[in-house]
Every structure is written in C-alpha cells, then in structure tokens.
Amino acid sequence: MDTLPQVTLPQDGAPQSSLSGGFALAIDAMGGDHAPESILDGIEIAAERHPKARLLLVGDEVRLGALLSRRSRAARICAIRHAPDAIPGDMKPTAALRVRHSSMRVAIDAVAAGEAAGVVSAGNTGALLALGKVVLKTLPEIDRPALAALGPSARGDVVLLDLGANVACDARNLVEFAIMGDSFARAVLGLTDPSIGLLNVGSEELKGDDRVRQAAEMLRESVLGANFRGFVEGHDITAGTVDIIVTDGFTGNVALKTGEGAFKLFGSLLKQVFTSSLTAKLGYLLARPALERLREFMDPRRYNGAVLVGLNGVVVKSHGGTDAQGFAHAVDTAMDMVTHRFNERIRESAATLPPRGRVAAAEPGVNAR
Amino acid sequence: MDTLPQVTLPQDGAPQSSLSGGFALAIDAMGGDHAPESILDGIEIAAERHPKARLLLVGDEVRLGALLSRRSRAARICAIRHAPDAIPGDMKPTAALRVRHSSMRVAIDAVAAGEAAGVVSAGNTGALLALGKVVLKTLPEIDRPALAALGPSARGDVVLLDLGANVACDARNLVEFAIMGDSFARAVLGLTDPSIGLLNVGSEELKGDDRVRQAAEMLRESVLGANFRGFVEGHDITAGTVDIIVTDGFTGNVALKTGEGAFKLFGSLLKQVFTSSLTAKLGYLLARPALERLREFMDPRRYNGAVLVGLNGVVVKSHGGTDAQGFAHAVDTAMDMVTHRFNERIRESAATLPPRGRVAAAEPGVNAR
Numbered sequence: 001m002d003t004l005p006q007v008t009l010p011q012d013g014a015p016q017s018s019l020s021g022g023f024a025l026a027i028d029a030m031g032g033d034h035a036p037e038s039i040l041d042g043i044e045i046a047a048e049r050h051p052k053a054r055l056l057l058v059g060d061e062v063r064l065g066a067l068l069s070r071r072s073r074a075a076r077i078c079a080i081r082h083a084p085d086a087i088p089g090d091m092k093p094t095a096a097l098r099v100r101h102s103s104m105r106v107a108i109d110a111v112a113a114g115e116a117a118g119v120v121s122a123g124n125t126g127a128l129l130a131l132g133k134v135v136l137k138t139l140p141e142i143d144r145p146a147l148a149a150l151g152p153s154a155r156g157d158v159v160l161l162d163l164g165a166n167v168a169c170d171a172r173n174l175v176e177f178a179i180m181g182d183s184f185a186r187a188v189l190g191l192t193d194p195s196i197g198l199l200n201v202g203s204e205e206l207k208g209d210d211r212v213r214q215a216a217e218m219l220r221e222s223v224l225g226a227n228f229r230g231f232v233e234g235h236d237i238t239a240g241t242v243d244i245i246v247t248d249g250f251t252g253n254v255a256l257k258t259g260e261g262a263f264k265l266f267g268s269l270l271k272q273v274f275t276s277s278l279t280a281k282l283g284y285l286l287a288r289p290a291l292e293r294l295r296e297f298m299d300p301r302r303y304n305g306a307v308l309v310g311l312n313g314v315v316v317k318s319h320g321g322t323d324a325q326g327f328a329h330a331v332d333t334a335m336d337m338v339t340h341r342f343n344e345r346i347r348e349s350a351a352t353l354p355p356r357g358r359v360a361a362a363e364p365g366v367n368a369r
Numbered sequence: 370m371d372t373l374p375q376v377t378l379p380q381d382g383a384p385q386s387s388l389s390g391g392f393a394l395a396i397d398a399m400g401g402d403h404a405p406e407s408i409l410d411g412i413e414i415a416a417e418r419h420p421k422a423r424l425l426l427v428g429d430e431v432r433l434g435a436l437l438s439r440r441s442r443a444a445r446i447c448a449i450r451h452a453p454d455a456i457p458g459d460m461k462p463t464a465a466l467r468v469r470h471s472s473m474r475v476a477i478d479a480v481a482a483g484e485a486a487g488v489v490s491a492g493n494t495g496a497l498l499a500l501g502k503v504v505l506k507t508l509p510e511i512d513r514p515a516l517a518a519l520g521p522s523a524r525g526d527v528v529l530l531d532l533g534a535n536v537a538c539d540a541r542n543l544v545e546f547a548i549m550g551d552s553f554a555r556a557v558l559g560l561t562d563p564s565i566g567l568l569n570v571g572s573e574e575l576k577g578d579d580r581v582r583q584a585a586e587m588l589r590e591s592v593l594g595a596n597f598r599g600f601v602e603g604h605d606i607t608a609g610t611v612d613i614i615v616t617d618g619f620t621g622n623v624a625l626k627t628g629e630g631a632f633k634l635f636g637s638l639l640k641q642v643f644t645s646s647l648t649a650k651l652g653y654l655l656a657r658p659a660l661e662r663l664r665e666f667m668d669p670r671r672y673n674g675a676v677l678v679g680l681n682g683v684v685v686k687s688h689g690g691t692d693a694q695g696f697a698h699a700v701d702t703a704m705d706m707v708t709h710r711f712n713e714r715i716r717e718s719a720a721t722l723p724p725r726g727r728v729a730a731a732e733p734g735v736n737a738r
Contacts, residue, residue, distance in 0.1 A: 154634055164570045167578045201533045201622040208619070209536045234626025238634040247623070250577070253570040254620050255627045257603025262631035265523055265607040269666065270639070273659040280656040287652030290642040297638065 022054055023079070023116035024338050025314075025331065029059035030086035030103035031123020033321045036060070039122065040067040040074060042318075042327025047073035049328070050335050056116050058083050058107040081106060087127050089320060096127030097134060104128060108135045111313035117338040118314025120305075120330050128317050129165055129308060136311040139343060141350035144169065145310035146177045146249070147317075148184050150303050151259065155240030159185045159194070163306060164253035172356055174198065174215035174246055178224055179349040180309040181244040187340035188333055189243070196224055197232030197242035199251060207231065215246075223352045263298060305330035307337065310346070314338050391423055392448070392485035393707050394683075394700065398428035399455035399472035400492020402690045405429070408491065409436040409443060411687075411696025416442035418697070419704050425485050427452050427476040450475060456496045458689060465496030466503060473497060477504045480682035486707040487683025489674075489699050497686050498534055498677060505680040508712060510719035513538065514679035515546045515618070516686075517553050519672050520628065524609030528554045528563070532675060533622035541725055543567065543584035543615055547593055548718040549678040550613040556709035557702055558612070565593055566601030566611035568620060576600065584615075592721045632667060674699035676706065679715070683707050 027043065029036045036059055043055065054077055057064055061082040068075045083106040087096045099105060104123050110116045112135050121128050129147075138145055148161035159181045166173065178196050185194035198216050200208040207213070208231065219228045229242050234255060237245055247255065274284035284291065296302070300319070304326035308315040314337045318330035336342075396412065398405045405428055412424065423446055426433055430451040437444045452475040456465045468474060473492050479485045481504050490497050498516075507514055517530035528550045535542065547565050554563035567585050569577040576582070577600065588597045598611050603624060606614055616624065643653035653660065665671070669688070673695040677684040683706045687699035705711075 152634065154637065167570060199623060201536060201619055234623040234628075235630030235633070237627055238630035250570055251620050251623050254568060254603040254616070255623050258606055258624045258627045259603075259631040261604030261607035262628040263635060264604070265521065266632060266635040266667075268523065269663050273656060273663050276659040276662075280659045283652040283654070283656030285652070286655065287642060287649040290645040290649045293645075294638050294642050298635075 023056040023110065024050070024053040024118070025334050026056040026058055026081075026107035026110040026116040026119045027078075027331075028104045028107045028119065028121035028123055029057045029064055030083070031121045031128075031320070032318065032327070033089075033122075034323070035086075035122060036063055036067060038322070038324050039327055040064070040071055041324030042331065043074040043078060044071040045324055045328035046331035046335075047077050049332065051077065053077055053335060054079070056081055056107070056110055058110070059086070059103040060084070081110070083107075087124050089124050091124055091127060093124075093126040093130035096124060097130055105131055105135070108132060108313075108315075111315075112136055116313075118316065118334045120316045120318060120327075120334045122318035122320050122322065122327060122330070125317055125320075128315065132308050132311050132313075132315045136313045136315070138310050139312060139346055139350065141353060141356075142176050142180070142310040142346065143356065144173055144176070145308050146173075146180055147252075147306050148181060148309050149256070149306040150188070151237065151256070152298060152303070153238050153240030156243075157189055157303075158237060158240055158242070159189070159244040160237065160252060160256060161244075161246060161309070162249040162252045163256050164249045165308065166249040168250075169248045171211050171214035171218060172353075174212070174248065175218045175222060175353065176310065176350065178219055178222075178228070178244065178246045179353075180346055181246055182224055182227070182349065183342050183345040184307065184309060184337070185243050186345065187342040188336045191243055193227055194243035196228045196244045196246060197230065197236060198228075199237075199245055199247035199255070200231035200233065223349050260300075267298070301326035301329055305333040307333065309342075312343070314342060392425040392479065393419070393422040393487070394703050395425040395427055395450075395476035395479040395485040395488045396447075396700075397473045397476045397488065397490035397492055398426045398433055399452070400490045400497075400689070401687065401696075402458075402491075403692070404455075404491060405432055405436060407691070407693050408696055409433070409440055410693030411700065412443040412447065413440040414693055414697035415700035415704075416446045418701065420446065422446055422704060423448070425450055425476070425479055427479070428455070428472040429453070450479070452476075456493050458493050460493055460496060462493075462495040462499035465493060466499055474500055474504070477501060477682075477684075480684075481505055485682075487685065487703045489685045489687060489696075489703045491687035491689050491691060491696060491699070494686055494689075497684065501677050501680050501682075501684045505682045505684070507679050508681060508715055508719065510722060510725075511545050511549070511679040511715065512725065513542055513545070514677050515549060516621075516675050517550060517678050518625070518675040519557070520606065520625070521667060521672070522607050522609030525612075526558055526672075527606060527609055527611070528558070528613045529606065529621060529625060530613075530615060530678070531618040531621045532625050533618045534677065535618040537619075538617045540580050540583035540587060541722075543581070543617065544587045544591060544722065545679070545719065547584075547588055547591075547597070547613065547615045548722075549715055550615055551593055551596070551718065552711050552714040553676065553678060553706070554612050555714065556711040557705045560612055562596055563612035565597045565613045565615060566599065566605060567597075568606075568614055568616035568624070569600035569602065592718050629669075636667070670695035670698055674702035676702065678711075681712070683711060 083103040085102040146162035147165040316334040452472040454471040515531035516534040685703040
C-alpha cells in the first residue's frame with residue numbers, strides 16, 4: 001500500500017511509538033494553500049529535528065514521490081500512501097465527510113487504525129474537526145473535543161482553549177477543557193505544574209454566569225485544584241497571569257482573533273511610523289536588530305498549529321497559508337504531543353472526574369451556552 | 370441648595386438643553402483615584418471646549434469650592450451641589466445603592482429629576498451601573514442597558530457593545546444593543562450611516578448559536594437593516610470592517626480586555642526594543658516624532674469614557690485612574706450625547722421593533738446566554 005520513496009530508510013529511522021504501523025504522524029500532504037510543495041518543505045525542516053520519527057505522507061503519490069526525491073532528509077523518514085482526492089478549502093464539513101479517499105481522510109484513517117499516533121493537516125479546518133470527531137471519536141470521559149493553541153504573553157507562551165470547536169458548552173465541558181489544556185501545557189510547553197485560569201468578566205458586580213461559577217467550583221475540587229487560580233480576565237491572556245486559559249469556543253474564538261487583530265493593527269501602525277520620514281527610516285535601521293527580535297517573538301508561525309484535543313489520536317491543524325517553517329512548527333507540536341503522553345494524561349485526569357450524569361442531574365440548565 | 374462658586378456666571382452660560390435645572394451634565398466630583406483634584410482639572414479643560422455648557426458639580430462643597438476658586442474657566446460653568454458621602458471604589462453595588470447622599474447618587478438623582486441631561490463619574494463602575502439602572506430606569510422598548518465604548522481600528526474609531534453590563538442576553542437584547550450602538554456612533558463619531566456587525570465565531574462549520582443567528586435575522590428586517598453587514602469576527606474589531614460591533618456582555622468584556630492586553634504587551638515589547646542597545650536608543654530618538662503620534666493614537670485617554678446606554682439619561686463612566694485629559698474626554702463624550710439627540714434616536718428606532726412578547730413566544734430558549 002505505502003509507496004516508499006526511492007531512497008533507503010536508514011537504520012535509525014525506528015518508530016518512537018509502539019504503534020502497529022510504526023508511524024509517529026500521518027501528514028495530509030495535499031491540504032493548505034501551497035500544498036503539497038510547502039508541506040514537503042516543512043517536512044524537510046521537521047526531519048532535521050526529528051530524524052528518528054517515521055511519517056506517513058498521504059496524497060497524490062506521483063507528485064509526492066517527485067517532491068520527496070528532491071528532499072533527502074524528508075525522504076529518509078517518510079513513506080507515501082496514495083490518496084486520489086483532496087478536500088477543497090471551501091468544502092462544507094458535511095460534504096467532506098463523504099469523500100472517502102481524500103488525503104485528509106486517509107491520514108486520519110491511519111490514526112484510527114493505529115498505524116500512526118497523530119495527524120497534521122493544513123487543510124480545511126471544518127473538515128478536519130468533523131473528520132477527527134467522526135473517525136477518531138472522543139476519549140473516554142471526554143464529552144467534546146476542543147481546539148487549543150499557544151499564544152504569546154509577557155511571561156512566556158500560554159495555552160488558550162476552546163478556540164471554536166464548541167459554540168455551546170456547559171460547566172463540565174469547561175472542566176474537561178482544563179484537563180486537556182493541562183496535558184497540552186505539559187506536553188508542548190514542558191511545564192511541570194501549569195497554572196489554570198477560567199476566563200470571566202471583570203466587573204465587580206458581574207462575576208459571570210452560573211456556568212463559569214459552577215466550573216470554577218468543580219475545578220477547585222478536581223485533581224487540578226492545586227493549580228487552579230480561579231477567574232482571569234481578557235487582559236490576563238497576554239499578561240501571562242496563568243499558563244492555561246479555559247473558556248467556551250465562542251469566547252475563545254473571539255479572544256484569539258481580537259488579540260491577533262490588535263497585534264496586526266499595532267504592527268501596521270509601527271510600519272507607518274518607520275516609513276513616515278527619512279529620519280524615522282534611519283531610526284528603524286538603527287533599531288533593526290532589536291525590532292527583528294520583536295518580529296520573531298510575534299511571528300505567527302511560532303504559534304502555528306492549533307490542536308484538536310480530546311480525541312483518540314493527536315490532531316494538529318496548521319494554518320492553511322503558512323510556509324515551510326510554520327508547517328514544521330505544527331509537526332513539532334504534534335511530535336511533542338505524541339512523545340509526551342498527551343492523551344494518556346488526559347485519560348488519567350478525566351477518570352478522576354465524577355460521573356457526568358450526576359453533575360448534569362444536579363445542575364439543570366447549565367448547558368446554557 | 371446649589372452653592373454657586375465665588376465667581377459670577379457669564380451671560381453666555383446658557384444651558385444647551387431645555388431641562389428644568391438647565392444643567393447639561395451632573396459631575397460626580399468625588400469618584401475616581403485622584404478625585405476631586407483631577408476631576409476639577411478635567412473640568413477646567415472641558416470648560417474651554419464647552420464654554421456655554423452648565424455643569425452641576427456634586428461632592429464636598431468646601432473642597433470643591435476651594436478647588437473651583439483656583440480654576441477660573443471651570444468656575445464660570447459650574448455650580449456646586451453638596452453631597453456628604455463618596456462611594457469607595459471597592460464597595461459592592463448593593464451597598465452603594467443604600468448610600469443616599471453619595472456624590473454619585475446625588476448626581477444621578479439630578480438627572481432623574483430632569484435637572485441635568487447626563488452624568489459623568491470616574492467612580493465605582495458596579496455602583497454606577499446599579500444606580501443608573503435603579504434610579505434612571507431603562508428607556509421604553511429597551512429591556513437592558515449596555516456598556517459601550519470606542520476603540521481604535523485601522524479605519525477610524527469603532528463602537529463596541531456590550532462590554533459587560535449583561536452577562537446573559539438574548540437575540541432581542543442584541544438588536545437593542547445595535548440600536549443603541551447606532552445612536553452612539555451618530556452622536557459621538559458623527560457618522561451619518563454607521564455600519565453594524567454582529568460578533569461571531571469564524572469557523573466555516575460553526576456559525577454561532579441560535580441566538581446570534583436569530584439576532585442577525587431580526588437586524589436584517591429592522592430599521593437598521595440597510596446598514597447591517599452580518600457577522601464579523603474578532604479581528605474585524607481592529608480592522609474597522611464595520612463602525613459598530615454588537616455582542617453580549619461576556620464576549621464584549623473579554624474582547625475589550627484581550628485587545629487592551631495585546632496592545633499593552635506589544636507596547637512593552639517595543640519599549641524593550643528601544644532600550645536594548647545604544648544604537649536602538651538612538652533609533653528611538655530619530656523615530657520619536659512618529660512614535661509619539663503612534664502613542665497618541667493608542668492613548669487610552671482618547672478612548673476614556675465607557676457609556677451606559679439605554680437609560681433615561683446619559684451616563685458616562687470615566688476610567689477611575691485617568692488624568693485630567695482623560696476625564697475631559699469623558700465629558701466631551703457625554704456632551705456629544707446630550708447635544709446630539711442620543712436618546713431620542715434610540716427611542717425612535719426601538720419603537721419600530723416588533724413587541725418583545727411576540728418574539729420571545731416564537732423563540733423559546735433564546736435566553737440561553
């Protein structure tokens with residue numbers, strides 16, 4: 001089935017996981033604005049960082065074979081599996097579910113079959129969410145998966161979730177998100193005791209709705225209780241007050257995009273500043289090395305790779321328009337999750353939660369949002 | 370009752386409104402971190418811009434009289450009304466409601482009595498929201514007041530509401546917020562046809578919950594239909610895609626504070642850039658005039674003055690820690706609202722909405738959030 005490229009796999013290309021297929025990750029090589037070229041370029045970078053990983057490259061085998069023959073590092077760690085179709089960026093998730101032999105579907109199928117521990121795709125987000133949920137299913141004790149990502153703060157990177165996988169969610173969902181965020185922060189940020197905050201409004205009068213208050217209570221009593229710092233506000237995200245910020249998918253999506261928009265506005269204004277006069281341009285040249293470091297710090301590629309957490313398998317969504325560096329970063333994130341017991345930890349923590357039925361019965365109406 | 374300061378009111382100090390008391394605004398002179406001094410300094414600046422307005426200064430008459438005697442422009446437009454108490458910044462709204470003779474309460478009472486068209490306070494936000502609602506009551510056809518404010522965008526200032534007055538709200542509330550935002554944009558930004566967007570999540574799969582979808586439908590059919598641009602996302606706030614962004618108080622509060630936090634992080638990183646080396650410092654000096662313009666553009670004082678809209682009277686909340694310039698800006702905002710038919714326009718638009726009962730009956734469960 002899998003077409004190995006015309007290079008010999010090295011002896012040290014042993015799988016890091018104990019999966020039957022032996023692949024760390026399946027890669028949807030046909031998803032994204034510049035696929036498959038930029039995907040392969042990203043794999044070439046990733047291969048340098050993960051020379052012992054084995055990746056399953058899914059897509060048009062003729063194109064992929066040709067591209068791989070010109071990328072020696074990638075070729076050393078990749079096998080190709082043919083998938084005749086690709087899901088267009090504008091296809092509805094319901095339609096995408098019906099495309100049986102898309103590169104995205106075949107890659108996810110490889111995870112479901114236990115051949116690969118995770119999947120990385122830069123393709124259609126809605127399709128990836130839908131296929132991930134339908135094919136991989138949620139972990140035991142996890143009701144709904146969530147989208148998580150990293151963002152910059154004054155005190156290091158922070159984890160924010162849910163970013164839009166769930167518009168409506170209840171208190172118990174928020175607690176599950178906290179558990180998944182905790183595992184994500186440990187696996188990807190390498191934190192040993194990540195602190196957790198629940199996003200809320202700041203007015204003294206209005207400390208949120210029943211849902212967040214109930215979630216806070218459940219978190220305090222949970223296995224995460226010692227690391228739970230209570231409510232945080234919007235400005236705490238970039239302040240880095242806590243390592244993990246938990247919220248529903250509606251608020252999280254708006255917060256993520258509002259923050260991105262604010263950075264973008266500031267960046268474009270700064271650009272105007274430095275082109276406003278000859279002396280300002282000279283000033284830019286003098287401050288350039290430090291400004292370049294600022295640019296690197298804020299580089300969206302550094303934060304590329306939103307993760308669909310809570311499924312039986314690692315699912316990483318790369319930005320569709322990212323370049324090779326960005327895609328390589330998404331692969332890094334997925335590799336961190338695969339090798340650092342990401343899902344095992346979620347299973348362990350979630351198993352300590354009280355049964356869902358009891359909570360729901362005791363608190364009618366918490367499914368408000 | 371009102372102690373006029375020891376200066377003669379000029380003949381041109383005629384009220385701009387037809388109120389019985391003849392005051393454009395009542396000022397809570399004792400609210401805020403640096404009250405009453407910074408408040409009086411702010412009034413001194415505002416008096417230059419509004420020489421014909423009459424303001425009712427509420428607070429400790431001895432202290433206010435002394436301060437006013439040293440501020441000639443402010444003295445010309447102000448009368449003093451004594452209030453023995455001040456509401457502390459950390460007092461609970463429920464407790465604040467019981468303080469009968471606080472400067473905030475007496476100022477709001479003056480609006481309720483028709484002596485002043487609006488009130489400006491830099492005091493306790495929760496207390497102002499509670500007192501505003503209880504004493505002034507909502508306008509006819511308006512179910513709940515909302516907090517609105519301006520923010521910077523790539524295409525001019527935008528109006529964002531609700532910023533936290535309502536944690537839970539239904540589709541009809543969102544439509545009312547749009548009506549109030551429309552009037553605010555016309556009165557304060559001077560726009561003749563402000564465009565409106567409803568904040569939503571961006572995933573293709575998930576176009577929000579029933580509530581936002583229903584609100585969008587109602588808006589399309591409303592008197593604002595021609596200016597309604599449909600759903601917008603978090604990044605549209607700073608992109609300036611529309612003039613008015615409507616959302617619930619939970620999401621709005623988080624979006625506002627997330628955006629502020631992002632600007633703050635960027636600003637502090639920029640400061641690090643310009644102090645990182647001698648050449649970077651020199652670069653700063655060269656780019657300084659343009660950087661100062663950037664600083665002015667982003668100056669929070671320029672956006673000082675959140676407005677509690679939907680009440681029988683104009684209520685403007687200045688930031689508690691702002692300086693004289695910031696307070697003067699809050700007074701400007703209130704004056705714009707008083708003089709530009711702010712509440713009249715809301716009444717006119719809201720009167721065209723279908724009766725609330727019908728909508729609620731037809732759509733059970735929309736009060737979700």
